[in-house]
Amino acid sequence: MAQLDLRRPARKLGRKGWWLLGALLVLAAAIWWLLPRSAPAPTRLTQKVALGRLEKTVTAQGSLAPRDYVDVGAQVSGQISKVYVAVGQQVRKGQLLVQIDPEAYQTKVDSDHAAVDDLIAQREKQTVSLALARQQLVRQQGLRQLDATSQEALESAQAEHDTAQAGLQSLAAQIAKARATLQGDQLSLKYxxxxxxxxxxxxxxxxxxxxxxxSSQTAPTILRVARLDPMTVEAQVAEADIPQLKPGMRAWFTTLGDSQTRHQATVRQIKPTPVTTNDVVLYTVLLDVANPGQSLMINMTAQVFFLIDSVAGVPVVPLAALKPLALDGRHYRAQVLVNGQLQNRDVEVRLATRSQAAIASGLKPGEELVLSSQSSGKRSNSNSGMPPPPPGG
Incomplete structure (x- = not known):
């Protein structure tokens, strides 16, 4: 019986054997690549539907100013001799604020009094002269009737009487003028x-x-007195948003130093004349806001939100999770997870902003709304691609 000689070395593969081995490896790799494999389970980002509140607003920048104020000016010229108040001080109506040096105006008033008194004295003297001229005229008229005097003497007496009477009337006019001057200078002294x-x-x-x-040309402003409750917000609103605003509508704003506190306000007026800044047309909208604690101060920067519409107690979801079905802005399609399965829902939107939507129907609180869905793998089963190259060469 023939025996295997273990000491005999194995036969080496020839060139043909190596090519055969390479072909087998390529075939095995191709079969592995083409074998069907199940697609990886998609990763879905979801969110539970919850009830909430949604507000649709128009935003604008503005600043605070007092609603009621008066620029206190000077009606006469002169040196300010005394200022009785300081900035920030509370004042009452009728309280003395400023004293302008009154000496020059007091001198005019005293001079006017003297002028009036002098004219009154002249009027009394002229009254006596008129009485004497009247007596002379009556005497001459009697003598003329008796033909005891000449016509020339009668005419002379008549002229003296008329002159005295005219002089008295002139003095009366001068006194009225002097009194008017006195009154004007007294008013200047009062000012x-x-x-x-x-x-x-x-x-x-x-x-x-x-x-x-x-004050000869314009009345200079010395002080400004303002009521700080209520205050006014002067908001600059773009012309595209103006048609949505109207007097009486609600709004709120925050200040630069306190972005957490909402201050409630009401639109009082939309000014009809716009201003143009960097080719942007802006309209000034005035809002009134109560300021009992005077925490709001003049020229504070305000971020204003005009309340166009609001809804509460309805499901509020991200708008990006909805697919529009129509151009009316109300009908959308959403995807929800029900027992692990995707389900399409037609929903109706009650109110939408740029990022959120309030749902009128189609979604209920607690449901799992699909925000996005994507595969966790990089490749699914496909027969279109070339197999990878075989190892080796």
Whole structure:
């Protein structure tokens, strides 16, 4: 019986054997590549539907200003001799604020009094002269009737009487003029004392004590007195948003220093004349806001939100999770997970903003809304691609 000689070395593969081995490896790789494989389970991002509140707003930038204020000016020229108040001080209507040096105006008033008194004295003297001229005229008229005097003497007496009477009338007019001058100078003297026109707060001061003001051309403003409750927000609104606004509508705003506090306001007026800034047409909208604690101050920056519409107690979801079905902005399609299975839902939107939607029907609280869905694998089964190259060469 023949025996295998284990000491004999194995036969080496020839060139043909190596090519055969390579072909087998390529065939095995191709079969592995073409074998059907199940697609990886998709990864879905979901969110539970919850009830909430949604507001649709128009935003604008604005600043705060007092609603009621008065610029307290000077009606006479002169040096400010005394300022009785300071910026920030509360004042009452009729309170003395500023004293302008009254000396020059007091001198005019005294001179006017003297002029009036002098004219009154002249009027009394002229009254006596008129009485004497009247007596002379009556005497001459009697003598003329008796033919005891000449016609020339009668005419002379008549002329003296008329002259005295005209002089008396002239003095009466001069007295009236002097009294008018006196009244005007007394008014100017009164204007040297400047009083608060309203209850409020001194919010600015232009002239200081010792400065000289000139009111000959314009009335210079010395102080501004303002009521700080209520305040006004002057918001600059783009022309595209103006048709949505109207007087009386609600709004709210936050300030630059306190973005967490909402201040409720009401639209009072939309000014008809726009301003143009960097080729953008803006309209000024005035809003009134209560300020009982005076925490709101002049020129504070305000981020204003005009409330166009709002809804509460309805499902609120991300708008990006909905697919529009029509151009009416109300009908959409959503996907929800029910027992692990995708389900399409037609939903109706009650109110939508740029990022969220309030649902009128089609979704219920607690349901799993699919926000996005994508495969976790990089490749699914496909016969279109070339197999990878075999190992080796």
């Amino acid at each position: 040297t004392r400047i009083f608060a026109p309203i209850d409020g707060t001194v919010v600015s001061q232009t002239y200081l004590q010792g400065q000289t003001i000139n």
